[in-house]
Amino acid sequence: MNENIESKVERIKKLLNELVEKGELDYALEVINKCENVIKNDAEIISIKGIIYYAKNEIEKAEEVFKKGLLVDSTYADFYYNLGCVYELKEEYEKAAKFFARSLEFATGEETIEIGKKLNNILCKISTPLKDETKIAFFVKPGLDSFLNDIILGLMDEYFVRKITVTDFKQIDEGMQWADICWFEWCDDLVIYGSRHELAREKKLVCRIHRYEAFTNYIFQVEWENIDKVIFVASHIFDIVNSKLSGNIENKSIIIPNGIRMEDYNFRKREKGFNVAYVGYLNYRKSPNMLLQIINKLKRIDKRYRLFIAGEFQDEENMMYFKYMLKEMSLEEHVIFDGWQKDINAWLEDKDYLVSCSISEGHPVGIMEAMVKGIKPVIHNFVGARDIYPEKYLWNTIDEAVDMILDRNYDSIEYREFISNNYSLKKEIDEIKKAIVNLGGLPKKNRKMNVIDLIHKVNSLVRDNYSVNNEFTELLTIVTPTYNRSNILKEDLENNLKMGKIKKIIVENGSEPNHVAVVKSFDLDKYGIQKIIYLNKNIGPNEGFKIGLDQVETEFFTSLPDDDIILVKNSSKKLDELLREIRDENVFLCCRYVVKLMEDKGPTAFYDRSKYNNLYGKDFLTNMLKTGEIEMFGNGAILHTYEMKHFLENYLPEPIFYACGDYVFLARLFGHKPEKKIIITDKYIYLQRYGKYNTSSLYTMKEQKLYSHLISMLIASYYCLKNSLLSKDEIVDSLLKRAQLLKNLYGLEIGFTNMMVNYIFEKKNVEQFIEIIKDIYNLDMGENIPPEIIEIVNCI
Known part of the structure; x- marks a missing residue:
C-alpha cells in the first residue's frame, strides 16, 4: 500500500469514527460502501462496519460482517470480542464465552483486562466450564481461497479456526505451532513444507485435493505418512492420485464434494x-x-x-x-x-x-x-x-x-x-465435521514398528515380496560407516536388515566411547563382518566410506549407512546370478525402489527408478541438473570394486559436500563415463531412515548445506557442458529454477545462484569467486577447491 492510499485510508477511518460518534450511522455506511475497493481488506474499517450494524440493531448483519472479517485477519482481537458481544445480546452465553476467550488469545495491553472481566461475567451465566477448543489452521496461497471461505465460516462456531494466507513459509511454522489440526487447501508446496515439518508428527494434518494437483509432481513430494486425512472433492480425482501413489493414501482418503450455500x-x-x-x-x-x-x-x-x-x-x-x-x-x-x-x-x-x-x-x-x-x-x-x-x-x-x-x-x-x-454447503460442512471428529480417534504417529510390521508395510507399499531371508553371495561386500548410531546398527544386524550374512566392512568413524564399546561387542561371524576399522576421529562419511572400500576384496560392493536397510526379493533368480551377468560390463546396477523409513513410523513415499533402466549415465546426468534431484540414486547402487577404488582416488567429494556428497559423486562418475549403462533391478529394495536429525531432514536444512548443494550443481553443469549434453542457456535456466524452489521451500535468497551464474559466464577470477563464497556466504572450501569450478569457465 503506497503512502497516498495509506493516508486516504487513515482519513476515512477518522471520518467514520466521527460519524459513528455523532450517530450518523447510515452516512457512515454509505462512506464505507463507496470506498469499498480501497478499504475492503482493512480489518479496522470492517470492524467499524459491523459495529454500525450492531448499533442499528441489525444483529445478523453485524455477525456476518465480523465473521467475514476473520477471513481477512484471523488475529484481529476486536472481531472475536465483537462477536462475543453479539452472542451475549442474543443470550447465547456459551458461544459468547468462546469468542471472548478467543479474543484474549490475540489481545494485548490494557484491553485484556476489559475482555477478561467480560469473560468472567459470561462464565457466571453458564452451567458448564469452558472446554479447551480444538484449533484448526487453514493454510492457503493468496487468491486460492474461493473454495475455502464457506468451510471456515461453517466451522467457526464449533472450532477455533484461523485462515492463514501464506506469503512466507514462516507463517506455516507459526500456524502449525498454534494449531491442533493443520488443513492445507490444495496439494502444493505449502503441504510439501508442512508434511516435512518437525511438527508434522505431533499435529493432525489434512490435505484437500481439487483437480489440478493430480496432474503435477507435487503429489510425489508430500510426505504422505505425516498426512492424517486426504480429502478429495471427487472420486475420479482420488482414483487418479491414489493410482499414481500406488495405493499409498487409500486408507486415509475420503470424498467430500464441494458444497454450495x-x-x-x-x-x-x-x-x-x-x-x-x-x-x-x-x-x-x-x-x-x-x-x-x-x-x-x-x-x-x-x-x-x-x-x-x-x-x-x-x-x-x-x-x-x-x-x-x-x-x-x-x-x-x-x-x-x-x-x-x-x-x-x-x-x-x-x-x-x-x-x-x-x-x-x-x-x-x-x-x-x-x-x-x-x-x-x-x-x-x-x-x-x-x-x-x-x-x-x-x-x-x-x-x-x-x-x-x-x-x-x-x-x-x-x-x-x-x-x-x-x-449443499450444509451437507459438505457436516461431512467435514465428521472427518474432524474422526481425526481425534486416529493413533499417534510415533508408534515404533517391529520388523514384521516393517516388512508388511514395505510389501504393501510396493506390492511385491521382500523379506529378511537374504541370499548369500561371495561376490558382494557391504561397506558401512557408523557414527554414534551403534544401537541402531546392532538392532538392524540382529534382525538381518543389513542383507543377512553378506560380507561386511564396518568403519567406526570416531564415535563417542559408549558407541565404540557397543561396536566392539559385535559377534563378527554371526553378522558376516569381515573387518571393523576404528578411527580416532570423525573424518566424515565420504572419507570413512573410502577407507572401508580400500579393504573390500570382492568384485562388487555397496554402501549401506548404519541406519539404512536393504531387503531382498523372494524370487527364483539369485542375486549371485545377477552379479555374474554384469561382472564384465560397464554397468551401474541400482535397485528400483528407495523407500523413506520415517522415524518410528515405518515406510512412506518412495522413489520408483524404473524409468532409468537401460539408459546411460549421460541421460541421468542431464536429468539431475535439470531437476536438481537425484532420487537417492546412489542409495543401493552395486558397483565394481576395482573401478571405484581407482575412481575415488581422484574424485572423492570434498569435505564441503558433507550433505550432498552423493550428488557430486554421481555427477563426476557419469561425467567421466557418460556411456556407463544403467541397469535397474527389483531384486532388492533400499530403505532410508528419515529422522529429525538426518542431513536430508528439513529440520537440519541450513543455509550452508543449501549453498553446498548449489555448488554441487555447478559441478554437474561442468560435466554437462564438457560432454555437450546441455547448452549454457539450459544450464542457467536449471540453476535459477532450482534457486527459486529453494527460496520457496526454505526462504533461501537467489543471490548466491546469480553470483555463480555471473562467475561462469563473465569468466571472473576463481580466487575472487572463492573469497566471495567464504566472506559473504560463510562457506569455507579450505584448500580442497573442486577442480570443476575452476575449469567450467573454459567450457563456455
Missing part, C-alpha cells in the same frame, strides 16, 4: 429460452472451440440464441483463435463477453442454460450455481462426470449438446433439488 442464489421456475451462459476461464482445458460450435449450430436454427460469457482468457493463443473464429463464423452478434463477475447470482438471472465444455474438472462450482437458480445444465462428459451428475445432463458430441438445449424438457425445480440433495 443455497440461500445465496435466487430461484425461479424457468422455461426454455435463448440465453446460453458460460462461466469460467477460457483455456485449452475448457474447450472454448466447442462453445463456438454449439452457438454456431444454435444460431443456424434460430437467430435469437446468444452465448453470454462470464470469464476471461488465460492465454493469448486461445483468445486470438476465438476472436478470429467469431468473425469467420459470423458470430459477433451472438457471443457477448461480460468479463469476470463479482455477483454471479445477478448475472445468471436472465440466463436459460449453463454450458460446460471442459475436458477435465474436479467438482465444478459454476455448474452448481446455475442449477440452484433453476437453470438447465448442459455438461460435457468429462472424465468422472458420470460420478457427479445424472446421465441426462451429459453430452458427448456437439449435436447432443444442441439437442439438449432444444429439448422441451426443462425442470427448474429438479435442477435445484438435485443440488440441495447432493451438494
Whole structure:
C-alpha cells in the first residue's frame, strides 16, 4: 500500500469514527460502501462496519460482517470480542464465552483486562466450564481461497479456526505451532513444507485435493505418512492420485464434494429460452472451440440464441483463435463477453442454460450455481462426470449438446433439488465435521514398528515380496560407516536388515566411547563382518566410506549407512546370478525402489527408478541438473570394486559436500563415463531412515548445506557442458529454477545462484569467486577447491 492510499485510508477511518460518534450511522455506511475497493481488506474499517450494524440493531448483519472479517485477519482481537458481544445480546452465553476467550488469545495491553472481566461475567451465566477448543489452521496461497471461505465460516462456531494466507513459509511454522489440526487447501508446496515439518508428527494434518494437483509432481513430494486425512472433492480425482501413489493414501482418503450455500442464489421456475451462459476461464482445458460450435449450430436454427460469457482468457493463443473464429463464423452478434463477475447470482438471472465444455474438472462450482437458480445444465462428459451428475445432463458430441438445449424438457425445480440433495454447503460442512471428529480417534504417529510390521508395510507399499531371508553371495561386500548410531546398527544386524550374512566392512568413524564399546561387542561371524576399522576421529562419511572400500576384496560392493536397510526379493533368480551377468560390463546396477523409513513410523513415499533402466549415465546426468534431484540414486547402487577404488582416488567429494556428497559423486562418475549403462533391478529394495536429525531432514536444512548443494550443481553443469549434453542457456535456466524452489521451500535468497551464474559466464577470477563464497556466504572450501569450478569457465 503506497503512502497516498495509506493516508486516504487513515482519513476515512477518522471520518467514520466521527460519524459513528455523532450517530450518523447510515452516512457512515454509505462512506464505507463507496470506498469499498480501497478499504475492503482493512480489518479496522470492517470492524467499524459491523459495529454500525450492531448499533442499528441489525444483529445478523453485524455477525456476518465480523465473521467475514476473520477471513481477512484471523488475529484481529476486536472481531472475536465483537462477536462475543453479539452472542451475549442474543443470550447465547456459551458461544459468547468462546469468542471472548478467543479474543484474549490475540489481545494485548490494557484491553485484556476489559475482555477478561467480560469473560468472567459470561462464565457466571453458564452451567458448564469452558472446554479447551480444538484449533484448526487453514493454510492457503493468496487468491486460492474461493473454495475455502464457506468451510471456515461453517466451522467457526464449533472450532477455533484461523485462515492463514501464506506469503512466507514462516507463517506455516507459526500456524502449525498454534494449531491442533493443520488443513492445507490444495496439494502444493505449502503441504510439501508442512508434511516435512518437525511438527508434522505431533499435529493432525489434512490435505484437500481439487483437480489440478493430480496432474503435477507435487503429489510425489508430500510426505504422505505425516498426512492424517486426504480429502478429495471427487472420486475420479482420488482414483487418479491414489493410482499414481500406488495405493499409498487409500486408507486415509475420503470424498467430500464441494458444497454450495443455497440461500445465496435466487430461484425461479424457468422455461426454455435463448440465453446460453458460460462461466469460467477460457483455456485449452475448457474447450472454448466447442462453445463456438454449439452457438454456431444454435444460431443456424434460430437467430435469437446468444452465448453470454462470464470469464476471461488465460492465454493469448486461445483468445486470438476465438476472436478470429467469431468473425469467420459470423458470430459477433451472438457471443457477448461480460468479463469476470463479482455477483454471479445477478448475472445468471436472465440466463436459460449453463454450458460446460471442459475436458477435465474436479467438482465444478459454476455448474452448481446455475442449477440452484433453476437453470438447465448442459455438461460435457468429462472424465468422472458420470460420478457427479445424472446421465441426462451429459453430452458427448456437439449435436447432443444442441439437442439438449432444444429439448422441451426443462425442470427448474429438479435442477435445484438435485443440488440441495447432493451438494449443499450444509451437507459438505457436516461431512467435514465428521472427518474432524474422526481425526481425534486416529493413533499417534510415533508408534515404533517391529520388523514384521516393517516388512508388511514395505510389501504393501510396493506390492511385491521382500523379506529378511537374504541370499548369500561371495561376490558382494557391504561397506558401512557408523557414527554414534551403534544401537541402531546392532538392532538392524540382529534382525538381518543389513542383507543377512553378506560380507561386511564396518568403519567406526570416531564415535563417542559408549558407541565404540557397543561396536566392539559385535559377534563378527554371526553378522558376516569381515573387518571393523576404528578411527580416532570423525573424518566424515565420504572419507570413512573410502577407507572401508580400500579393504573390500570382492568384485562388487555397496554402501549401506548404519541406519539404512536393504531387503531382498523372494524370487527364483539369485542375486549371485545377477552379479555374474554384469561382472564384465560397464554397468551401474541400482535397485528400483528407495523407500523413506520415517522415524518410528515405518515406510512412506518412495522413489520408483524404473524409468532409468537401460539408459546411460549421460541421460541421468542431464536429468539431475535439470531437476536438481537425484532420487537417492546412489542409495543401493552395486558397483565394481576395482573401478571405484581407482575412481575415488581422484574424485572423492570434498569435505564441503558433507550433505550432498552423493550428488557430486554421481555427477563426476557419469561425467567421466557418460556411456556407463544403467541397469535397474527389483531384486532388492533400499530403505532410508528419515529422522529429525538426518542431513536430508528439513529440520537440519541450513543455509550452508543449501549453498553446498548449489555448488554441487555447478559441478554437474561442468560435466554437462564438457560432454555437450546441455547448452549454457539450459544450464542457467536449471540453476535459477532450482534457486527459486529453494527460496520457496526454505526462504533461501537467489543471490548466491546469480553470483555463480555471473562467475561462469563473465569468466571472473576463481580466487575472487572463492573469497566471495567464504566472506559473504560463510562457506569455507579450505584448500580442497573442486577442480570443476575452476575449469567450467573454459567450457563456455
